[in-house]
Amino acid sequence: MATSYDAVEYPTLPRILGHPGHIAAVARMFGVAAPPVERCRVLEIGCGDGVHLTSCAVTMPDAVFVGFDLAADAIARGRQLVERVGLKNIHLEVGDITTWQPDAPFDYILVHGIYSWIPDFVREALMTLVAKSLAPTGVACISYNCYPAGYTRQMLWEMMKYHIGERTNPDEMIEKALELARFIQFCRPKEPDVEMELFDNDVDIVINKQFRNVLFHDELSPTNHQVHFHEFADDARRHGLRFVSELEPHVMANADMPKEIDELLRTLSRVNPERREQYFDFACLRRFRQTLITREPHEPRGVPDPAAIRGLYLTGNCGTDAIDFHSDKPMTFAAGTTAIDVIGPIAKAAMVVLVETRPRRLSFPELLAATAKKLGRDAITDKEADELATDLAIAWTSGLVLLKAFVPRYATEISERPVASPFAREQLRREPNATSLLHLALRFDDAPGRKLVQLLDGTRTLDDLVRELKPIVPADKWPGEAEFRKGLVANLRMLALSGLLVA
Numbered sequence: 001m002a003t004s005y006d007a008v009e010y011p012t013l014p015r016i017l018g019h020p021g022h023i024a025a026v027a028r029m030f031g032v033a034a035p036p037v038e039r040c041r042v043l044e045i046g047c048g049d050g051v052h053l054t055s056c057a058v059t060m061p062d063a064v065f066v067g068f069d070l071a072a073d074a075i076a077r078g079r080q081l082v083e084r085v086g087l088k089n090i091h092l093e094v095g096d097i098t099t100w101q102p103d104a105p106f107d108y109i110l111v112h113g114i115y116s117w118i119p120d121f122v123r124e125a126l127m128t129l130v131a132k133s134l135a136p137t138g139v140a141c142i143s144y145n146c147y148p149a150g151y152t153r154q155m156l157w158e159m160m161k162y163h164i165g166e167r168t169n170p171d172e173m174i175e176k177a178l179e180l181a182r183f184i185q186f187c188r189p190k191e192p193d194v195e196m197e198l199f200d201n202d203v204d205i206v207i208n209k210q211f212r213n214v215l216f217h218d219e220l221s222p223t224n225h226q227v228h229f230h231e232f233a234d235d236a237r238r239h240g241l242r243f244v245s246e247l248e249p250h251v252m253a254n255a256d257m258p259k260e261i262d263e264l265l266r267t268l269s270r271v272n273p274e275r276r277e278q279y280f281d282f283a284c285l286r287r288f289r290q291t292l293i294t295r296e297p298h299e300p301r302g303v304p305d306p307a308a309i310r311g312l313y314l315t316g317n318c319g320t321d322a323i324d325f326h327s328d329k330p331m332t333f334a335a336g337t338t339a340i341d342v343i344g345p346i347a348k349a350a351m352v353v354l355v356e357t358r359p360r361r362l363s364f365p366e367l368l369a370a371t372a373k374k375l376g377r378d379a380i381t382d383k384e385a386d387e388l389a390t391d392l393a394i395a396w397t398s399g400l401v402l403l404k405a406f407v408p409r410y411a412t413e414i415s416e417r418p419v420a421s422p423f424a425r426e427q428l429r430r431e432p433n434a435t436s437l438l439h440l441a442l443r444f445d446d447a448p449g450r451k452l453v454q455l456l457d458g459t460r461t462l463d464d465l466v467r468e469l470k471p472i473v474p475a476d477k478w479p480g481e482a483e484f485r486k487g488l489v490a491n492l493r494m495l496a497l498s499g500l501l502v503a
């Protein structure tokens with residue numbers, strides 16, 4: 001039977017945070033001995049066309065990926081892509097949550113965009129399936145819409161649905177929903193309205209959606225089951241599963257909380273992490289969660305374990321301006337509106353190493369060696385390394401350092417005959433979106449850029465590329481051969497930095 005997802009295609013994208021290498025790192029930081037990633041088994045429930053899983057499968061040849069979805073068209077599209085790229089470690093199939101059976105346990109289970117959007121009996125089957133399919137120290141990641149901020153979104157959904165009335169044609173429904181959202185936006189006060197800021201933000205999100213089809217499936221879905229975190233945690237526990245952490249550690253941080261509340265929440269973190277999460281949702285008015293769960297008897301630890309950093313890979317995700325290792329003055333590392341002050345020469349030097357080497361992922365021993373070198377020392381002692389791990393755990397929960405449990409292979413230098421990821425080349429034959437070997441979603445809206453990636457199959461030198469790209473550059477935009485060549489090298493460097501070139 002054709003589903004609404006067959007009728008209206010849902011644009012699936014690779015989710016960098018849904019990569020098992022990310023999930024494993026977060027779970028290990030929160031006390032779960034998450035299975036080794038290189039040879040893991042991954043299941044995605046409701047995988048759509050499987051682009052996310054396929055992108056993971058490209059760089060993890062020894063791991064096994066299984067995805068199923070009710071929408072036959074999406075699965076057919078996904079299978080075609082898998083076949084064209086020639087991947088043997090991924091299996092996509094048509095299946096229903098209420099009847100699908102695992103053939104063996106899975107180390108990582110991904111459930112994105114499903115829990116809130118299915119009827120009650122399917123949700124019950126979903127949690128039963130996750131519990132049945134998860135390996136003993138496996139980790140599942142489930143996303144869902146949550147309260148308290150879900151209430152303001154509900155207001156907008158109800159208004160849009162009223163305006164849609166009896167219409168059933170998806171295009172008309174989307175048009176009517178947007179019409180209503182624009183009407184509301186027009187009526188709202190032009191000055192910032194603190195009381196209704198959340199609602200105004202929801203209206204903006206609807207109007208500015210990148211993909212109209214997402215509006216149809218997400219906001220206009222007949223089912224949109226929102227829950228408080230404690231209800232989700234209870235649901236998990238009823239199925240023998242326990243809360244581990246959120247997928248993005250920085251959303252669990254107390255960044256702008258008043259000091260007394262911050263201390264209260266910290267204390268609660270140690271005593272009852274699940275209760276702490278609920279109060280934190282109230283305090284920050286949360287609307288969406290991506291929660292990691294594992295099997296009981298796991299006891300949530302509430303605060304990250306710095307010792308786990310020793311087995312993970314680190315990347316800087318911030319910048320700094322003044323480098324000053326040896327004075328008492330703190331150095332500030334910042335990204336966007338988040339900043340931390342770092343004191344002590346070792347922590348400062350380690351953070352500078354991470355900033356300078358990004359996007360490379362450094363193992364902890366590599367970081368220690370580079371830090372010692374930066375300070376002109378032979379080595380960092382074990383005690384100093386422990387203190388550094390504690391500082392890095394703070395930087396991680398602030399989002400300024402990234403931790404992963406896996407390093408994909410990709411080229412950082414441009415070879416004589418560069419090769420782009422075969423998966424990205426195949427994607428670009430059909431659409432402007434491509435996934436890099438670092439699992440980043442990239443978009444190529446310009447014809448020469450898209451063509452360039454497709455030409456990178458290892459048979460062409462720089463001269464060949466210039467010759468073949470020239471005819472598709474509009475004559476009035478052709479900068480001359482020397483300039484074009486310079487631009488081409490710069491573009492190839494960008495591709496290398498994004499992890500699009502094969503090593």
Ligand SMILES: C[S@@+](CC[C@H](N)C(=O)[O-])C[C@H]1O[C@@H](n2cnc3c(N)ncnc32)[C@H](O)[C@@H]1O
Nearest residue numbers: 005012046047048069070071095096097112113
């Ligand atoms: C919002 S989309 C999310 C797709 C993908 N997980 C992502 O994040 O891009 C929801 C998906 O769940 C699938 N789905 C809904 N009910 C299902 C069921 N009972 N069994 C299997 N898949 C189902 C839909 O076909 C659709 O592809």
